[in-house]
Amino acid sequence: MILEARDVRRLYGAFVALDGVSLSVREGEFVSIIGPNGAGKSTLINVLTGVLQPSAGSVRFKGKDIGGIGTVALTRLGMARSFQLVQIFPDLTVLETLQAAVVSRLGLGTRFLASLAGCGHVESEAREVAALFNLHGKVHTLTRELPQGEKKLLDVASAFALKPEIILLDEPTSGVSTADKHAVMEILVDAAKRMGLRAIIQVEHDMDIVFGYSDRIIALHQGTVLADATPSQIEADAQVMDMVVGRRRGAHTTSVAPHPTPSPGTRGNSWQPSPPQGEEGRGSSRDARLERRGEG
Amino acid sequence: MRTAVTLAVVGGAMVALPWLVPAYYITLMLPFMAYGVVLLGLNLLFGYTGLVSFGHALFIGIGAYTGAVLTTRLGMRQMELILLAAALAAALVAAPVGALCVRYVKIYFGMLTLAFGMVFYTFLLKFYKLTGGDEGMRMLRPYLLGQSWEGFSKTAYLIGPYYYFSLGVLVLATLLMWRIVRSPFGLCLRTIRDNPLKAESLGVSVPRFRWYAFMISAIYAAVGGALLATPTGNVDPTLAYWTHSGNIVFMVLLGGFASFFGPLLGAFVFIFLQDTVMSVFPYWRLVFGAVLAVLVIFAPGGLMGLFARRLPAEVSRG
Numbered sequence: 001m002i003l004e005a006r007d008v009r010r011l012y013g014a015f016v017a018l019d020g021v022s023l024s025v026r027e028g029e030f031v032s033i034i035g036p037n038g039a040g041k042s043t044l045i046n047v048l049t050g051v052l053q054p055s056a057g058s059v060r061f062k063g064k065d066i067g068g069i070g071t072v073a074l075t076r077l078g079m080a081r082s083f084q085l086v087q088i089f090p091d092l093t094v095l096e097t098l099q100a101a102v103v104s105r106l107g108l109g110t111r112f113l114a115s116l117a118g119c120g121h122v123e124s125e126a127r128e129v130a131a132l133f134n135l136h137g138k139v140h141t142l143t144r145e146l147p148q149g150e151k152k153l154l155d156v157a158s159a160f161a162l163k164p165e166i167i168l169l170d171e172p173t174s175g176v177s178t179a180d181k182h183a184v185m186e187i188l189v190d191a192a193k194r195m196g197l198r199a200i201i202q203v204e205h206d207m208d209i210v211f212g213y214s215d216r217i218i219a220l221h222q223g224t225v226l227a228d229a230t231p232s233q234i235e236a237d238a239q240v241m242d243m244v245v246g247r248r249r250g251a252h253t254t255s256v257a258p259h260p261t262p263s264p265g266t267r268g269n270s271w272q273p274s275p276p277q278g279e280e281g282r283g284s285s286r287d288a289r290l291e292r293r294g295e296g
Numbered sequence: 297m298r299t300a301v302t303l304a305v306v307g308g309a310m311v312a313l314p315w316l317v318p319a320y321y322i323t324l325m326l327p328f329m330a331y332g333v334v335l336l337g338l339n340l341l342f343g344y345t346g347l348v349s350f351g352h353a354l355f356i357g358i359g360a361y362t363g364a365v366l367t368t369r370l371g372m373r374q375m376e377l378i379l380l381a382a383a384l385a386a387a388l389v390a391a392p393v394g395a396l397c398v399r400y401v402k403i404y405f406g407m408l409t410l411a412f413g414m415v416f417y418t419f420l421l422k423f424y425k426l427t428g429g430d431e432g433m434r435m436l437r438p439y440l441l442g443q444s445w446e447g448f449s450k451t452a453y454l455i456g457p458y459y460y461f462s463l464g465v466l467v468l469a470t471l472l473m474w475r476i477v478r479s480p481f482g483l484c485l486r487t488i489r490d491n492p493l494k495a496e497s498l499g500v501s502v503p504r505f506r507w508y509a510f511m512i513s514a515i516y517a518a519v520g521g522a523l524l525a526t527p528t529g530n531v532d533p534t535l536a537y538w539t540h541s542g543n544i545v546f547m548v549l550l551g552g553f554a555s556f557f558g559p560l561l562g563a564f565v566f567i568f569l570q571d572t573v574m575s576v577f578p579y580w581r582l583v584f585g586a587v588l589a590v591l592v593i594f595a596p597g598g599l600m601g602l603f604a605r606r607l608p609a610e611v612s613r614g
Contacts, residue, residue: 071496071497071499072496072499072500072501075497075498075499076499080497081497082497083493083494083497087491087493087494087497088490088491088494089486089487089490089491089494089495090490090491091486091489091490092483092486092487092490096483096486097487099483100483100484100487100495100498100500101498101499103480103483103484104484104498104499104500105499108480109480109481109484109500109505110481110508111479111480111481112475112476112479112481112508112512113472113475113476113479114479114480115475115478115479116478116479116480116482116483117478119480122480155494158494158498159497159498162498162499
């Protein structure tokens with residue numbers, strides 16, 4: 001078990017945003033959290049990422065209680081996140097954005113007099129991540145000048161550059177055109193595979209993305225877990241489909257894997273770290289991850 | 297390459313200046329160089345971290361009064377030690393002040409720094425026995441590089457040894473800051489300036505890095521303050537007054553906070569423009585107010601922003 005929440009309650013004054021939410025995320029899982037507006041998804045994300053302290057209950061990441069631990073500390077523990085609204089550094093280039101994540105991960109931020117340009121490994125790691133997200137051709141572009149879809153990719157890529165063990169993606173395809181959504185997800189899943197992530201959690205409204213990529217779906221409704229099951233089980237549950245999805249998927253689609261070019265093995269556990277690809281950078285990334293796990 | 301050539305030309309001109317222009321203009325270069333050091337630090341906070349301080353005159357005051365106290369009360373005249381002591385004193389004050397201020401942003405940060413500046417100003421004004429009150433204190437001529445330069449008249453001392461000493465400090469401060477803003481630390485500061493929420497999500501501790509920037513900028517301000525005190529030979533509480541803080545923010549805006557060398561250009565233009573305007577028109581603040589309004593409306597990037605396309609990218613972007 002990598003991440004576990006037990007009987008989490010979160011109150012805002014008298015308002016109960018989360019009421020006894022329990023969930024767990026296991027090694028190799030791609031878990032989607034869904035629910036209508038007001039279901040408590042945002043609060044749950046903030047509790048899971050240590051931003052909010054649960055009013056009751058506990059959240060444990062790799063066995064450690066992370067309730068209210070704070071974003072920076074959680075990043076150091078190996079959890080990264082991206083945001084629903086695109087978060088970029090407008091006046092930094094793509095490369096600088098990714099370098100910032102690498103600098104942070106390697107603990108080089110307090111090197112006051114070291115030359116960033118002289119930290120060759122920082123740049124090479126940043127370029128490696130840029131390549132994984134198809135941003136290698138734009139490394140010197142100011143991020144504010146990127147198209148919206150690439151801004152979103154960079155937002156996610158910078159979280160990946162932290163080489164986290166688990167990543168929480170808040171609507172990773174929001175703001176991306178419908179035509180590009182699956183391409184973004186393919187890039188993301190492929191990157192997770194190559195970088196050796198242990199689990200992905202996403203909050204997503206697009207049910208094609210949710211049903212197409214998830215191993216498990218957690219449906220929230222009014223601050224409680226309505227269902228925690230596989231996509232096919234959720235799809236077979238008329239009540240959940242009506243209350244959370246808002247429609248019967250079968251009425252519109254006949255496939256639970258609707259993306260046009262589903263890559264083999266994007267479902268189940270098969271997105272877990274693949275063997276080194278023979279490419280120097282990719283292989284070394286995975287090795288670095290395995291070493292870090294060994295230390296832990 | 298073009299950057300190196302540009303800097304070499306400017307550096308060479310500054311070295312040759314005492315032989316090329318009348319002494320009066322050299323004495324104007326002294327406050328320019330002192331403010332140059334102050335502004336390099338202030339812009340680390342302003343241009344690179346996104347925090348506008350309206351109380352940095354506090355640290356200029358600390359630097360200047362450190363020099364005055366050391367030379368008049370304690371008989372320590374070595375300028376190198378004075379600069380070191382000024383930096384240390386500023387760091388001691390900036391540590392708790394910064395720790396409190398960096399918890400706030402935007403106008404709250406600005407107002408809090410202004411408040412601390414005013415507290416120090418009042419301290420200087422009211423603790424007469426220690427600070428000399430509104431009359432201030434004398435700053436005796438400091439020794440430079442172990443030499444007393446007694447044989448030099450005041451003007452000869454200022455336009456000769458002191459000019460080159462100040463130039464040396466400015467060059468060192470510039471090189472050091474150039475290195476800082478291009479370090480991994482500098483990159484972290486820029487992430488905070490652009491998007492603190494995102495910076496936190498990447499593991500950058502925003503309050504801690506803001507505090508580092510505050511400390512460095514305070515030390516730079518104190519070193520500049522100590523340099524500033526020698527030419528006038530006197531320090532007084534107006535050095536720490538809020539209008540002085542406003543002036544240095546104005547200088548940064550004038551030159552352009554988005555550029556590494558912008559604040560230096562701002563200090564240069566401010567000093568010489570002030571001198572020129574004051575010589576022909578008594579209400580110089582009226583003119584400067586109009587300049588500030590025009591700048592904010594038509595050239596928010598400052599003078600460096602206007603010239604950016606004509607300059608090497610490394611110089612203009614910093």
